Amino acid sequence: MKEKLLEKFRELYGSAEGVSVYFAPGRVNMIGEHTDYNGGHVFPCALTIGTYMAVKKRQDRKLRFYSMNFEKLGVLESAIDGIEPEDAAEWTNYPKGVMWAFAGRGFLMDCGLDMVIYGNIPAGSGLSSSASLEVVTGFMLKEQYGFAVSNIDIALIGQYSENNFNGMNCGIMDQFASAMGKKDHAIFLNTADLSYEYAPLVLDGAKILITNSNVKHKLVDSKYNERRSESETALQELQEVIGIKTLGDLSEEQFDTYQSAIKDEIRRKRAKHAVYENRRTIRAVEALKNNDIALFGELMNASHVSLRDDYEVSCEEIDVLVDEAWKVDGVIGSRITGGGFGGCTVSIVKDEAIDAFRQQVGAAYTERTGNTADFYVVDIGDGPSVL
Ligand code: ADP
Ligand code: MG
Secondary structure (H helix, E strand, O other): OHHHHHHHHHHHHOOOOOOEEEEEEEEEEOOOOOOOOOOOEEOEEEEEEEEEEEEEEOOOOEEEEOEOOOHHHOOEEEEOOOOOOOHHHHHHHHHHHHHHHHHHOOOOOOOOEEEEEEEOOOOOOOOOHHHHHHHHHHHHHHHHHOOOOOHHHHHHHHHHHHHHOOOOOOOOHHHHHHHOOEOOEEEEEEOOOOEEEEEEOOOOOEEEEEEEEEEEOOOHHHHHHHHHHHHHHHHHHHHOOOOOOOHHHOOHHHHHHHHHHOOOHHHHHHHHHHHHHHHHHHHHHHHHHOOOHHHHHHHHHHHHHHHHHOOOOOOHHHHHHHHHHHHOOOEEEEEEEOOOOEEEEEEEEEHHHHHHHHHHHHHHHHHHHOOOOEEEEOOEOOOOEEO
């Protein structure tokens, strides 16, 4: 992979001498969806697929970007001064947003860069190609300019720039999972205070299988922002009757007792998901520690039902994938993963059932929706690195 980037770098910019190559992973979330901006827990893991970035410092203040995933756009140029979001900057608004956010914290680049980027995450599939691009940028800046930031800072800066530069009100999960990934472990993160714990996720006789619906519905970002504001309003209504900081502070019983304070039925369903999903996530990690993978799978399934019916972030295609997965012998659990409205499902599938899963779910998906699904057995990898 490194050689592939260096070759492109040479072709575009003349020489690959003194070029450094960095990597940051994408992520899959096992359980705890739409809880990260509600003060709840999440349980994601970094993947071995992600975003690569080859860079070399320049003598002037120019920035030159090239993505092997957006070849038609060619080399996109700008400068380190006066960075602001622009439609014409296309995808470079992600790395530029990170540079802008670093500058806002006093970390100033003293020269420009030539860059080549390549990602092997299927784009826009809910496996966080955007967060991995932000994290690889932050990690590169730290290494190239000697900025004194930790990997958690890099995650926070990435989230800050996606929120404030790219207009996507995401929580901290994606960037945290990418920046803090650990091979063969999932990260049990409490988003209320960023305390976290690594939990081994080596499945005896089973694998993590991601199914890509290959659909992404429009308005994903606006729907996401809408869910976020519905949850915030519900929280404010609950705060009239109980002293909580976030929805993640509530137990299911407390929610049931106080839910009537939420004046609108839709907002009540949104808040219910946030509260119950948080508790499910805590219970799922306990189940994993107790080697009770069957219970872990049941909680994944319940998570899907809640995201489908209460939080309403699924869609027909994803529901078909999950429904068909549940029918396959040897499937321990299956659910939507990521922001929703398309993208991927994550399933835990026994080794001997993987082939049957691909065949049955693939055929049924095409028959019921006319679309083709892709399947990936994934490995859990480490956070950002220098290659
Ligand atoms: P995801 O679920 O993959 O994070 P997003 O819509 O949040 O989906 O982010 C996808 C966007 O991130 C792309 O449209 C592009 O702008 C940017 N991006 C991700 N990976 C790359 C890459 N390798 N090269 C250029 N841009 C990328
Ligand atoms: Mg994203």
